[in-house]
Amino acid sequence: MSDPMAEIRASFFIECEELLESLQDGLNLMDNGDSDSETINVVFRAVHSIKGGAGAFGLDDLVHFAHRFETAMDEVRAGRFVPDTEAIRVFFSCADLLGDLIRAARDGHVIPPEKTSPILDLLDKLVGCEEEEDEEELEFTPAALSFDLGDTAGLPDIPGLPSLEGVPDLAETDLDSDPKLVAAKGFDITFKPETALYTSGNEPLYLLRALRDLGDLEVECLTSQIPALDALDPDLGHLSWKLRIITEEPIESVREVFEFVDGLCTLDITPLATPVDFSAPDDDGPSIADLPNEFNTPTSPSEVPAPDNSAVSTTEPGEPNKEITKESPKQTTAKETPKPASNKASSAPTQPRATVRVDLERIDRLVNLVGELVINQAMLSQSVTEAGIAPNSPVSTGLEEFLQLTRDIQESVMMIRAQPIKSLFQRMGRIVRESSSSVGKEVRLHTAGENTEVDKTVIERLADPLTHMIRNAVDHGLETPEKREAAGKPREGRVTMTAQHRSGRILIEIADDGAGINRERVREKAIEKGLITAEMQLNDADIDGLLFMPGFSTASEISNLSGRGVGMDVVKSSIQSLGGRITITSVEGEGTTFSISLPLTLAVLDGMVVRVGGETLVVPLNAILETLTLTDDDLKALGPETHVVQIRGGFIPLLDLGAELGYRPPQDSYVGGIVLLIGQEDGNRAALAVDAIEDQRQVVIKGLEGSYGRVPGIAAATILGDGQIALILDPTDLVSQASGKTKKRNLPVQLAG
Amino acid sequence: MSLEVLAVDDSRTMRDMLNLALSSAGFTTHLAEDGIHGLEVLEGIEPDVIITDINMPRMDGFGFMDAVRSEDKWSRIPILVLTTESADELKSKARAAGATGWIVKPFDPTKLVKALQMVAG
Numbered sequence: 001m002s003d004p005m006a007e008i009r010a011s012f013f014i015e016c017e018e019l020l021e022s023l024q025d026g027l028n029l030m031d032n033g034d035s036d037s038e039t040i041n042v043v044f045r046a047v048h049s050i051k052g053g054a055g056a057f058g059l060d061d062l063v064h065f066a067h068r069f070e071t072a073m074d075e076v077r078a079g080r081f082v083p084d085t086e087a088i089r090v091f092f093s094c095a096d097l098l099g100d101l102i103r104a105a106r107d108g109h110v111i112p113p114e115k116t117s118p119i120l121d122l123l124d125k126l127v128g129c130e131e132e133e134d135e136e137e138l139e140f141t142p143a144a145l146s147f148d149l150g151d152t153a154g155l156p157d158i159p160g161l162p163s164l165e166g167v168p169d170l171a172e173t174d175l176d177s178d179p180k181l182v183a184a185k186g187f188d189i190t191f192k193p194e195t196a197l198y199t200s201g202n203e204p205l206y207l208l209r210a211l212r213d214l215g216d217l218e219v220e221c222l223t224s225q226i227p228a229l230d231a232l233d234p235d236l237g238h239l240s241w242k243l244r245i246i247t248e249e250p251i252e253s254v255r256e257v258f259e260f261v262d263g264l265c266t267l268d269i270t271p272l273a274t275p276v277d278f279s280a281p282d283d284d285g286p287s288i289a290d291l292p293n294e295f296n297t298p299t300s301p302s303e304v305p306a307p308d309n310s311a312v313s314t315t316e317p318g319e320p321n322k323e324i325t326k327e328s329p330k331q332t333t334a335k336e337t338p339k340p341a342s343n344k345a346s347s348a349p350t351q352p353r354a355t356v357r358v359d360l361e362r363i364d365r366l367v368n369l370v371g372e373l374v375i376n377q378a379m380l381s382q383s384v385t386e387a388g389i390a391p392n393s394p395v396s397t398g399l400e401e402f403l404q405l406t407r408d409i410q411e412s413v414m415m416i417r418a419q420p421i422k423s424l425f426q427r428m429g430r431i432v433r434e435s436s437s438s439v440g441k442e443v444r445l446h447t448a449g450e451n452t453e454v455d456k457t458v459i460e461r462l463a464d465p466l467t468h469m470i471r472n473a474v475d476h477g478l479e480t481p482e483k484r485e486a487a488g489k490p491r492e493g494r495v496t497m498t499a500q501h502r503s504g505r506i507l508i509e510i511a512d513d514g515a516g517i518n519r520e521r522v523r524e525k526a527i528e529k530g531l532i533t534a535e536m537q538l539n540d541a542d543i544d545g546l547l548f549m550p551g552f553s554t555a556s557e558i559s560n561l562s563g564r565g566v567g568m569d570v571v572k573s574s575i576q577s578l579g580g581r582i583t584i585t586s587v588e589g590e591g592t593t594f595s596i597s598l599p600l601t602l603a604v605l606d607g608m609v610v611r612v613g614g615e616t617l618v619v620p621l622n623a624i625l626e627t628l629t630l631t632d633d634d635l636k637a638l639g640p641e642t643h644v645v646q647i648r649g650g651f652i653p654l655l656d657l658g659a660e661l662g663y664r665p666p667q668d669s670y671v672g673g674i675v676l677l678i679g680q681e682d683g684n685r686a687a688l689a690v691d692a693i694e695d696q697r698q699v700v701i702k703g704l705e706g707s708y709g710r711v712p713g714i715a716a717a718t719i720l721g722d723g724q725i726a727l728i729l730d731p732t733d734l735v736s737q738a739s740g741k742t743k744k745r746n747l748p749v750q751l752a753g
Numbered sequence: 754m755s756l757e758v759l760a761v762d763d764s765r766t767m768r769d770m771l772n773l774a775l776s777s778a779g780f781t782t783h784l785a786e787d788g789i790h791g792l793e794v795l796e797g798i799e800p801d802v803i804i805t806d807i808n809m810p811r812m813d814g815f816g817f818m819d820a821v822r823s824e825d826k827w828s829r830i831p832i833l834v835l836t837t838e839s840a841d842e843l844k845s846k847a848r849a850a851g852a853t854g855w856i857v858k859p860f861d862p863t864k865l866v867k868a869l870q871m872v873a874g
Contacts, residue, residue, distance in 0.1 A: 004773050012766040045763070045808050052837055053766040055859035201831035201853035202872060210871045260854030260872065263845075 012053045013106045014357070017423075019046040020099050024426045027095055031088045037077070043091075044073040050098065059105045061116075062098075068120050069094045072127040081127045089433070090126055093119050096430045186215065186247050187254055190268045192240035197264035204241070210257045215247025244272075360456070363416055370406075370413045371700035377406045378697060378721035407698065414600075418453035421499045421508075424462060425450045428470050432495055435474040442481050442492040443474050452499040454506055458598055461578055462508075465571040469510050469594055470495065472568070477512035477592050487589065489513065505622060506600060511593040517586040519543045526552065544584040548572045577705065579715055581732055607728060608676070609695040609720065613663030616726040617690075618699050618718055623731040625677040625685065627693060632671050641666055645675060645687040652677070655738050656689045657729075661713065678731040686735040697721075701728065712737050756873050757781040759798065761791035761817060762806040762835060767858070771804065774862035780869070788812025792820055795827065802873035803832045804856065807847070815850045822851035831872035835860070 026043035029036075051066035072091075075081040083091065097116055104111045189211075193204055211217055220242040226232065245254065251269060258267055381399055389395050425447045436443035454462075478484075478493035485491055496511045519540060526532045526546045538546075546552060550569040575582045580598035599605065607618035608627075628634070628647070636644045636651065643654040654675065659666040667673070667689070675687040699718035704711060704727075713734035714727050758780050760771040768784045775782040783798055785791035787809040795803075803821065807814035814834060821827045831853040836843055847855055853872045856865055 008766060008769040008773065011769060015765045041808070042810070045810070048808055048837065049764040049767070052764060052858050055837070056766070056770055200848060200851065201829060203831070203874070206871055206874050209874070210867070257871065260868075263848075 009057055011357075012057065013102065015053065016050055016102045016106075019050050020095065020102070021423065021426060022046050023095050023098070024429065027088060027091055028429070030083065030091075031085070035082075040073070040077050044070065044077050047073055047098070050102065054102075054105070057105075061111065061113075062101045062105050065094075065098060065101055065116055065120065068123065069098060072123050075127045083126075087126050090119065090122055092429075092433055094123060096433070099430075186245050186272045187251065188270045188272060189243040189245065189254070190240070190266070191243060191258070192266040193237045193261065194264055194266070195235065195237045197261050198237055200261075200264060202261050202264065204239070207257055207261065208241070208243070211243065211245060211254070214249050214253055214257070215245050217246075218244040240266075246272075358416075363413075367413055367417065370410050373406055374410060374698055374700050375719050375721070377403060379723065380721075382721035410698070414455070415453075417456050419456050419459055420451045421454050421459060422450040424459050424466065425497055425499075427463065428466060428497060431467050431470045432474060435471050436493075439475055440480070441474060441478055443478060444492055444494055445470075446494060446496045447498070448496070449499040452501060452506065454499070454598070455600070458506075458578055461574065462596075462598075465574045465596075466508075466510070468568075468571050470497075473510060473512040473514070473592070473594075477514040479515050483515075487515075501600070502597075506598045508596040508598065509593055510596075511591060513591040516588040516590055516592055517544055517547070517584070518588070522546055540586075544586060547584065548582075573710075576710065579701075579730075605699060605701060605728070607697065607699045607718070608693060609697060609726065610657075610676070610690040611692045611694055612661070612690050613658035615661075615663055616694070616720065616724060617657070618726050618728045619676060619678075619688070619731060620715070620728065621696065623678050625679040628675050628677060628687070630670050630673050630675055630689075635670060643670060647677070647687075650685075652685045652687050653735075654687045654689060655735065657734075658689075658691070660734060660738050676731075678735060684735075686731075686738075688731065688734075699726075699728065755779050755781065756801040756869060757783070757798065758802055758804060758869065759783045759785065759791065759794060759800040760804040761785040761788065761809070761814070762804075763787050763809040764806070767806065767835070770860075771865075774860070774865055775869075777862065778866045780866075788814065788817030788820070791817050795821070800830060802853075802869055803830055804835055804869075805832060806835045807843075815846070818847075818851040833868060833872060 022042055023046040026039050026046065029039045030043070047066050047070045051063055051070055054062035054066060072081075072094075076083055081087075097111075097119060101111055101116070103109075191204070191207075193202075197204070208217070208219060222240045222242060223238070225240065226238040232238075247253075251271065254269055258265070261267075381403065384395060384399055429445050429447075432443055432445040473495050474493075478495070479487065479489075481491040481493075484493065494513045496509070496513075498507075498509045498511075500507050522543050523532070523538065523546075526543075526549070527534050529552065531546060531549050531552065532538070548568045548571075550567060552567055552569070572582050575596055575598070578598055580596055582597075583595045584592065585595070586592040606621040608621055608624060610617050610619055628645075630645065634645050634647070635654070636646055638644055644651040645654050646652075654670065656666050656670070658664045670689055673689050674691070674693060675689050676693075678686045678688055699720070701716045702718055704714065704717050713730055715730035715733075716728045718726055718728055720726050758775050760768065760775065760782060761784075762768050762771065763786055768786070772782050772784060783794050783800065785794045788805075789812045791803075791805065792812075805814045805817055809817075812820075818832055818834075821830065821832065832851060834847040834852045834855040835858055836847070836855055837858045844855060854868060856868055
């Protein structure tokens with residue numbers, strides 16, 4: 001068996017991440033003015049659970065921090081402290097630090113107290129609960145657990161720990177053979193349970209047993225209080241006990257036995273005045289150790305002792321009322337559904353869903369295998385077609401079902417990998433908070449579509465570029481509060497982050513309501529850096545594109561946030577490596593929006609197989625708006641090599657795919673040719689001329705970048721059903737390459753692509 | 754003696770640990786994630802003792818104890834409350850709700866077993 005504690009520890013850290021997520025959610029709600037007690041409770045509970053688990057693993061730093069955070073949240077929960085925006089900001093910082101501490105504990109790092117104490121002091125000052133701090137601190141002592149039950153040396157030294165049944169090897173209380181005990185100390189105990197002791201579920205028998213475990217016990221049951229049978233109320237307690245225990249244990253151990261019944265009984269514990277000779281105990285009654293075993297289940301009503309002064313402890317101790325009730329049997333057997341205490345609870349019948357944790361590698365393997373399955377299935381289809389088997393034959397219909405199943409399997413597998421983008425958005429919340437406070441700006445992050453599901457790998461690889469873009473938005477995009485006020489905007493800047501599915505891709509937008517791109521400044525800067533020449537005529541989009549050029553930075557002074565090092569060029573190439581694209585739109589004075597468009601998955605796509613100049617190519621289906629066969633009327637020539645297609649009153653540039661990729665020279669005429677109408681994220685369209693459309697099918701993406709680097713206009717490659725390798729086009733990239741060539745052949749902006 | 758235990762806690766880690774501690778002691782363990790789930794599980798079993806956390810979503814420990822105690826067939830089952838605070842206030846509140854005893858988190862497995870045996874034999 002692998003170490004169960006190590007496994008629980010690993011799962012604890014996973015649970016922590018979930019708790020952090022609900023903590024963030026709760027704080028976000030509070031930040032937006034939600035003061036619902038359940039919201040606050042969720043926040044409290046998250047911190048509380050983290051503390052509880054951390055305590056069990058002896059993660060002292062984490063416990064300490066979580067405890068103080070929890071204390072503050074408890075003040076909020078109790079309504080003694082009503083947090084304002086500033087306080088919630090501090091809570092956010094605490095949540096961030098809590099996350100840091102969790103990860104540090106997980107990875108075995110240490111976060112120095114200097115990093116945590118300022119925020120904790122701030123928290124205490126805000127909430128004003130520092131006085132109780134020391135006292136409570138003492139109450140909560142983290143104790144690392146050891147489950148090595150076979151070795152008592154590993155157990156914490158607990159005074160008075162008795163031998164326990166079911167716990168193997170915990171040294172038998174060898175009191176009998178211990179010579180020291182001949183001159184033993186001990187206690188005289190009188191114990192009179194009140195009725196409330198029984199109703200709380202306590203059972204004197206077990207208490208006496210626990211006491212027995214501490215040493216040698218003499219028991220005298222006092223039954224004089226038991227009334228005559230006709231006057232006996234079985235619901236009341238009538239018995240009391242006189243006990244004498246011979247033990248080396250301190251009085252605290254004895255008190256510990258009665259801990260749960262403190263206040264529910266009359267209890268008097270007196271240390272024995274003189275050492276008692278253990279070897280000659282009083283012979284008044286048998287020790288409780290001699291109690292027959294059947295008293296383990298004292299359920300029969302007939303066992304209520306008759307009044308008897310012989311005081312033999314073999315009478316049933318306690319339980320005078322376990323089953324004898326005044327209610328009729330009908331009532332006792334009546335099935336009554338327990339009423340949930342809170343109405344809110346019953347309205348939320350959602351059972352927590354069962355989950356299985358699976359190593360990501362296994363899923364990746366599965367994804368790969370499914371990819372192979374898709375290819376194989378395509379090959380099989382092709383063979384069947386080539387063999388001339390009729391489409392309505394059993395083989396063909398069977399194959400059709402097979403195709404459907406393959407597709408279903410594929411989708412299911414992809415769903416395993418898909419995750420809501422929420423975790424990523426939450427991380428960005430922290431970036432906004434940290435970066436805004438370090439540059440002295442007031443910024444609020446708004447998010448939408450955080451439940452949009454994205455492939456896990458994509459989420460992971462988006463973290464860095466998004467972080468950089470968010471920092472840029474805060475650092476460069478938004479103005480200082482003073483400037484904003486001067487411009488008639490609210491002091492608090494706004495960064496909006498949205499995710500959504502759009503036409504088979506994922507669109508992520510990061511928008512700020514800042515000053516927008518100062519294009520004049522960008523142009524100057526680019527000239528200064530020698531990226532462009534002063535004579536170049538650039539439109540707005542071209543200037544915006546300059547931001548993606550290596551080494552470009554518009555900040556007059558380098559702030560410690562964005563720094564130099566990583567620029568938007570790196571952001572762009574990371575997005576491209578995910579098969580995505582990034583575009584900017586900016587309105588001066590109103591803000592800037594970065595749009596990232598990403599494929600849903602990195603593994604497969606629906607494609608149209610086309611032939612151009614003798615080559616087979618795959619065009620992603622989601623890029624194709626429609627296909628057309630051109631007539632003379634559709635075509636307009638703008639120059640010797642430049643044509644446009646007229647479609648429903650609009651003009652769309654025509655690109656010859658064969659010529660663009662260098663397979664063959666441009667055609668003399670495109671009349672009668674087939675074009676694919678390509679739609680781009682920015683709403684622009686283009687028509688790609690191809691020689692023939694062969695098929696429409698799902699293809700498995702096989703990356704080329706590892707072998708060839710990034711090829712302009714080409715997204716990846718795939719293996720077709722007949723085993724042939726085909727390139728997968730990146731139509732948008734191809735179109736922008738092509739339009740770049742025709743419009744401004746020498747513009748170095750293209751280098752950035 | 755081997756006991757049958759129902760442990761109710763919303764924290765997966767805590768459930769795992771309770772399960773490990775109880776199973777290691779040879780106890781039969783049932784787990785539930787909150788009060789409502791606890792009541793559902795309780796319908797199908799006859800535990801010797803119940804352990805419950807206090808602060809849980811949907812139905813907290815107090816509500817759970819209330820519901821258990823108000824049902825005749827369960828009213829006598831000893832209930833131990835898991836708590837991080839050993840504050841007296843909480844103890845009396847727990848007792849008022851029907852708790853038999855309490856265990857302070859983080860619990861020591863041997864103490865847990867001892868406490869269970871103290872209330873359930």
